[in-house]
Amino acid sequence: MDKALFERLLYEEENSLLDFKEGQYRFVKAGEDEKSELLKDILGFANAWRRSEAYILIGVEDIRGGRGNVKGIADAEHLDDHSLQQFVNNLTNRPVRFHYEAFGFESKQVGIIRIEEQARPIYLKRDYGKLKKEKIYVRRGSSTDPTKPASPEEIAQMGASPGQPTAEILVEFADTNGDNALGKHIALETEICQIPTREEIPNLERPKKIHPQLGIDLANLCFDLRNNLNTDYFRERAWFELQHRFFQPIRLVVKNIGQVAANNVHVELGIPIAPGLGVKNSSEMPNPPRRKNEIFTESFIKSIRSASQEPGETTLDQNTDRVRIDVHCGNIQPGRRVWSEVFYMCKHESGELSLFGSIFADNLPQPKELELIVSASVIKTQMTVEDLCSLPELEE
Known part of the structure; x- marks a missing residue:
């Protein structure tokens, strides 16, 4: 996602390619019913009749007839893409090609789920939350109605593969x-x-070891080429800090x-x-x-x-x-x-x-x-x- 594309999406109405969510989906520590809402939306877009990528913008309020209002979400509310991938693709008949991205706009954080155009149909292998296995959920217009899955005629038309995929970084x-x-x-x-200036900073001095009988500093008699005193230690420490x-x-x-x-x-x-x-x-x-x-x-x-x-x-x-x-x-x-x-x-x-x-x-x-x-x-x-x-x- 780049700033120009995001700005263009804000002026679009919700449709089979775009959805606005004011708040983040319930996912971490959520139950199956709550998590199935996110799952429904991803499956709906994956199975939708469209010719380009679809986006869910999280932290954006839909304004009918105007520019979407970017409310933003907290940094801690972002979802982990790897966890989402595992969650969705462990439940579906084939991997769903989608990605979650944290995006900054106007000093606010927005979550973006991008769903690629891909082979269909995609369905659940088992019941999950409010969703039923082997039902083909499809986004039509601005919503995905779980009570109106794809008809046999629609399912028969699903299967045309998209064009040759390219690298996406x-x-x-x-x-x-x-x-x-x-x-x-x-x-x-x-x-x-x-x-402080170099002149103000003192040298590092070796601790004195005075011989009790001789009264001389034994430390000055010891010299180790491999490990001698760094008198510039405090000046180097100042520069490091x-x-x-x-x-x-x-x-x-x-x-x-x-x-x-x-x-x-x-x-x-x-x-x-x-x-x-x-x-x-x-x-x-x-x-x-x-x-x-x-x-x-x-x-x-x-x-x-x-x-x-x-x-x-x-x-x-x-x-x-x-x-x-x-x-x-x-x-x-x-x-x-x-x-x-x-x-x-x-x-x-x-x-x-x-x-x-x-x-x-x-x-x-x-x-x-x-x-x-x-x-x-x-x-x-x-x-x-x-x-x-x-x-x-x-x-x-």
């Missing part, structure tokens, strides 16, 4: 610490922290939601160069400093990359006009996902930033346009030398 933000998709709109909080509070991690997930494998997939995002905006990859971010120097540092180890390109490998390319983010995904089988490497972004002022780009694949008829939105809120803080020196030790 979805790109969303992802949790940087897990596998969850977060939709196409995320909120980041960046912190501009004023730190400054960068990691300002630059926030971002990760993408690329999913094949079509019916055929997507070959040689890669995603490009472009970010215009602007004052107060920055983008870095992981290797450019400072690593946690250590109180003792080490020969093989984490940054040295991270700099060693495999000669072969791994799925999800992410590169940044910058010129005077823009930063381009490339995610190389390789071949993606239907239903499979590829996660990008983490990259970092900062913004000096609060506000929204649109990331425009394209999705490429050998078996996409043409590149698919892409828009992701970052809402940034900026706070300003100050750190004293005392604050810096009392920070807890960072984990390895």
